[in-house]
Amino acid sequence: MVYHLLRFNVKNSLILISLNLLLTFVLTGSDIEPKKVKVVVVALFERGDVTADDPGEFQLWVERYPLSERIPFPHGNRDLYWNDQDGVLGMVTGIGTAKAAASITAVALDPRFDFSQSYWLLAGIAGFDPADASLASVCWVDWVIDGDLSHTIDIREAPKGWSTGRFPFRAKSPYQQPRPANEGSYFKLNESLTNWAFARTKEIQLMDTEAIAIRRRRFTETPMGQKPPFVLRGSYLAAMNFWHGAIENEWANNWVEYWTDGKGEFVASAMEGSGMMIALKFLEQANLVDCSRVMMLRAASNYTMQWPGGTAIESKSGEVMGGYSAFIPSIENAYTVGSPVVREIVKNWDTYSSTLPQVK
Known part of the structure; x- marks a missing residue:
């Protein structure tokens, strides 16, 4: 009985929220123009408040971009943050594919915003294959591959x-x-847009620390994994299971190669990308968003496997939220690489509102 009442209340609460949003649109739509969003910055988690404490993926965007105006978002994971002058909206989806899909859908259906010409930038942390990149490196994503279906x-x-x-x-x-x-097993992002973002940021100097330099020296069999942090392009495996180790890493490489006909190279492992993309694909069918304007970047907070002579559990045991070997540098570098791209789009909105940027 209690279960059915709880289920009834949850269901009806969601219906009421939806009806309230619809009613707001009907009553105010003729008087209040929706905010024209130029860029949506999508973070996946935040650790506490969005300012003045230990940062997650979102805090640097709020404090430094800045995104100063808080917009209540009761039907989402966290409130939204807005820069009215630039037309930049920031959001936190929550961790996992399901929360990402639900959050993206919720914001895109919100009548307070117009996303018809918006660029979307997912900027978060991930595990990286040491064969391709080192800790705190930043990868612009070309393919998103779902690892769950x-x-x-x-x-x-x-x-x-x-x-x-x-x-x-x-x-x-x-x-x-x-x-x-x-x-929904794979999504190819706009190659031209990804190449443009990479070209604009590939020479940026990234944060490095002695602590991560010590850790990367263990990866003696993978030269790319020993380099100081750098910007690259690569493919992103999105799965709800936080896997780790050499055997799973081999599967990830093979899975990405399979779904991309060998055109993709597995670099980054995280969760939310495929959920975000399937939501955007559905929304595009209703002409609410444009999937050719989606960009994703991931920064390496940890490796996806152990070093030579180590074990998977030895490697994984130190990798917990806030304690990843490159947690702070990866958050810093995600913002350092992502923010110039956002500012460039805003600066040249007269052009980029209708014509997508590309490498000259």
Whole structure:
């Protein structure tokens, strides 16, 4: 009885929130123009308040960009923050694919905003493959690959010769060809826009520390993982399972290669990207957003696997929220690389409102 009452109350609360937003639009739509959003900055988590404490992914945007105006967002994860002069909106989706999809949908359907010409920038932290990049490096994303939509059997029960117990949804074996239809398994971001963002930021000097220099020296078999932080392009595997270790890292590389026909290179592992993209794809069908204006960057807070001679659990044991080996440098570098791109779009809005930027 209590369960059904709770379920009824939650359902009706959501209905009331939706009706309230609709009523607000009907009553005020003729009098109040929706805010024309030029850029949406999408962070995935924040640790406490959005100012004056230990930062998460969002705080530097609020304090430094700045995003000074708080806008209540009761039907989302956290309140929104707005820079009226620049037309830049910041949001925090919450951790995970489901929260990302729900939050993006909620904000895009909010009648207070017009996202028809908005650029979207996801800027967050991630685990990086040491074969491709080092701690605190920043990756502009070319492909987003979903790591959840699949079948799984324990490898100990798998047929002889299988390298993994994971295989594509609607397939009968790992890496089956031809591939099943794309039901949200992969998203290719606008290559021209990604290349433009990379070209504008590839020479930026990134934060480095002695602590992460010491850690990266352990990765003696991967030269790219030993370099000081740098900006690169690469592919992003989005999955709800926070995996770690050399075996899972090999699967991630193979999974990305499979879904991109070898055109993508696995670099970053995090959660929310595929949820954000499926939401935006649905919203685009209603002409509410333009998916050709989506950019994503991820900064390396940790590696996705252990160093030579180490174990997966040794490597993973020190990687907890706020304690990742490159947590603060990765947050700093995500803002350092992302903010010039946002400012450039705003500065040249007369052009970029209708014509997407590209490398000259």
